[in-house]
Amino acid sequence: MTDVERHTIAVLVDNEPGILARVVGLFSGRGYNIDSLTVAEVDKTNNLSRITVVTSGTRMIIEQIKAQLSRLVPVRKVHDLTDEGPFVEREMALIKMAGKGEPRIESLRLADIFRARVVDSTTESFVYEITGSAEKLDAFIHLMEPLGLVEVSRTGAVAIARGPGKF
């Protein structure tokens, strides 16, 4: 009951001004954790955005977070992907490396193993694009650190349920 669980929650909202502030304000005002949060419009015709929040808390807190989210007037649906069955969760990162010589080559080899793509290169830098679970990204970034890592930009997690079912 008091164990801290990590949950990925998808929130479908009307894409109107202030909606992100409402969601973020709810989390900060009530002291809930945000491990990651992403938002983008997903349905132009119906003017809907999808927010993916990764949060952690006890079971009681997680239930409370979902109830509080559902209470926001522009929120259409709240789905706890972690509770509702298997789902795919992915995150993307852009990782900038600077340097020359062997470390630069080594980073390229590792990038290949991690299936990271080079999206920009100069004679003394690379920008890698990598997609995967947060853990995979963490591992890759950790390996890049001694090889000339200069900057990281991550999207935060997006997620979707497996199978044919519709949100």
Place this chain on the structure above:
Amino acid sequence: MSPESLCGADIVIRSLVDQGVEVVFGYPGGAVLPIYDSLFKQNSLRHVLVRQEGGAVHAAEGYARSTGKVGVVLVTSGPGATNAVTGLTDALMDSVPIICLTGQVPTHLIGNDAFQEADTTGITRPCTKHNYLVRDVGDLAKVMHEAFYIAKSGRPGPVVIDLPKDVLFATGSYAAPEQIEHKSYRPQTQPDSAKIAEALALIAKAERPLVYGGGGLINSGPEACARFAEFVRLIDSPCTLTLMGLGALPASDPHFLGMVGMHGTYEANLAMHDCDVMIAIGARFDDRVTGRLNAFSPGSKKIHIDIDPSSINKNVRVDVPLIGDCGEALEALIEGWTKVAPKRLPAGRQRWWKQVEAWRGRDCLRYDKSKKDIIKPQYALERLYALTQGRDPYITTEVGQHQMWAAQFFKFEKPYHWMTSGGLGTMGYGLPAAVGVQVAHPDALVIDVAGEASILMNIQEMSTIAQYRLPVKAFILNNQYMGMVRQWQELLHGARYSESYTAALPDFVKLAEAFGAKGRRVTDPAELDDAIRFMIDTPSAVVLDVAVDELENCFPMIPSGAAHNEMLLGPEDEAKKPVSEEGMVLV
């Protein structure tokens, strides 16, 4: 009917009229001048000019809570809106339906730090149920009608509509309100029938049941309260009410144990601690009710009826959650009860009632009556209650000891007659709330039971009372201290009365007279009845300054961090049961 073309300000007024609004509480300013101009040109809406915007919101709350209607507020941009924030938060905490129209600088100036600009939607986002910034006059009518629907449906609450000045001047089309089908907001009112059956099965077997009703019953309306009373009698269970729920069950009903919580009765709190089935209806297990959570009603199965799913399992884990309107849930419970009602009540039930009567016998509200030369605050309220019987009085309060004593000693027989700031605990609520109640019920006896510290927080509303010749009565229990602060300092901080004594109080008699009201001060218990009669028989506003015992404490009390069965019954318990260190850090 084809839509009409109107300017934004006229659309605002027309929407209010079409929503059945009769009175608006407000204060003009630059950004809302177009609305005030439209108000000037019509006769359907009444405007009550308050003296500070905070007073407008509390007045609207008093109006709403004493009628069941939506209270409407009209204030200007910037400081007008920021002054309204306390009232909005108060309305959110106590689930009061309020529409607050705020002026805003013209759209092209938003974000430029223009004169009297504030990010009103940003500031009020966490203290409203919902808010809008209307940037296009084409959206205005729809937003106005939708706002009313949101404010009064589901768990009611305040809604802010921020209106830039250019939108008020622009011309748009107006359509009367229709059935609102909101795209995402659809509160569940009808409870799940399987859960109703589950609840009934628990109730039928209960040996030691307790019904715990709250402000949701009042919000659900007098009909829901009548069903509530019927249900309590039907299942023959002891019943307690929260501060916000007083009046939902007639106080004279033998099933009623008095208020529950920090300053609730001994019998209510012990029944809550010892019951085996708790039926919570429209109540939210607030910390003022539960005391120490890990010792809260340890042996009971809990049924919780609430329209707000986020109230379920927030503080206390319940066994049977029932989401829906309490009126509808009670109807289903009453109907179902006839099928499951046991022929004979469970064996333990008689013992339970006996136990409850024994607790009642402790007479927990008793107080020291030995001093004959000083007015005890409890005595003052007992006399006020006795002398206003048959006058159907409406009582508002400020916040503090006097509020708790009023809740303990005034017996409410019906809903809509008790207006107090529960969740937020807003000092200064009572006087403006009384303005709103009196505006709604011009011929009724409306009394603000006040403390001398609280009433000074919105004393400017005496001027509103004067302007509209409202016969509001201010019944001040004057102990020269912020009494509840002083009580906590005595119990928790070694009687170091840091800044809780008001050294330079006004002469309330002269103050009343300065505002065109009658004033009287009473210090002798023998003259109290006469003074109260003077107050209630005077046809105009009266301030009655009752000098009471300065060091009286409010008992019973469950100190913070304590459980229901660890309550202090009187001064003799204070020394025996010192407040724990964990309790000290709680509020």
